[in-house]
Amino acid sequence: MSLIIDIETIARSLSDEEIANIEASITPDSRMKDPVKIEADIAKKLTAKMDKLALDPFYNQIIAISAKHHGVGSPPRFDMIDAIEDQVLESFIDYLVRLESAKIEIYPFVGCNLIGFDLPTIALHLCKHRIDPMGFDFTPSKYNRKRVVDLMTAFSDKYVGVEALANYFGIDTSMNLIDGSMVQERWDNGDWKAILDHCSCDVDIEYEIYDRTHRILEVR
Secondary structure, eight states: OEEEEEEEEEEOOOOHHHHHHHHHHOOOOTTOOOHHHHHHHHHHHHHHHHHTGGGOTTTEEEEEEEEEEESSSOOOOEEEEOSOHHHHHHHHHHHHHHHHHTTOOOOSEEESSIIIIIHHHHHHHHHHTTOOOTTOOSSOOTTOTTTEEETTTSSOSSOOOHHHHHHHHTOOOTTOOOOGGGHHHHHHTTOHHHHHHHHHHHHHHHHHHHHHHHHHHOOO
């Protein structure tokens, strides 16, 4: 029994103060003396920082969540994308409540980089919007495999992505037409369907990976 989860994020709109704080946090290489090179170094580092905001829980926005149950029965899956983050989060919590009410076991939560990204991001943003988590554990210890299984670190000390795991197990990923690095661009272009299809496909692939490995990874 488990729930496979994946989220998609973009860089949210920032206030002038937030942008100023980010700019102020950038420091040039201390070895540089030439003002022109210092300015260029700051600009380069600022661009790199801004390009990664979609992966920073303090500056990103959850736009999509997909979830699929692994275990006995076939409860409905969850797939949602929306520009209003709190609606996505509230709908996801409602989905978990429905599963719990139906006596469907949802733990452990399973996914790739759940411990390092997905769950902390969900937890932080639930707090931001003052959404009641209804007792669901979004901050489990990484050592508690009864609560969370992170496929990215389950079999190696190094981070192993979903593509590498799928390739190892011979799982077809051809239906996943974009990757996470393309989400921001697709969002900017209004291609919501491609993003939700990607999120849903990631969950399907992770489901297949977990289906091969759950007898080893599950703690009873």
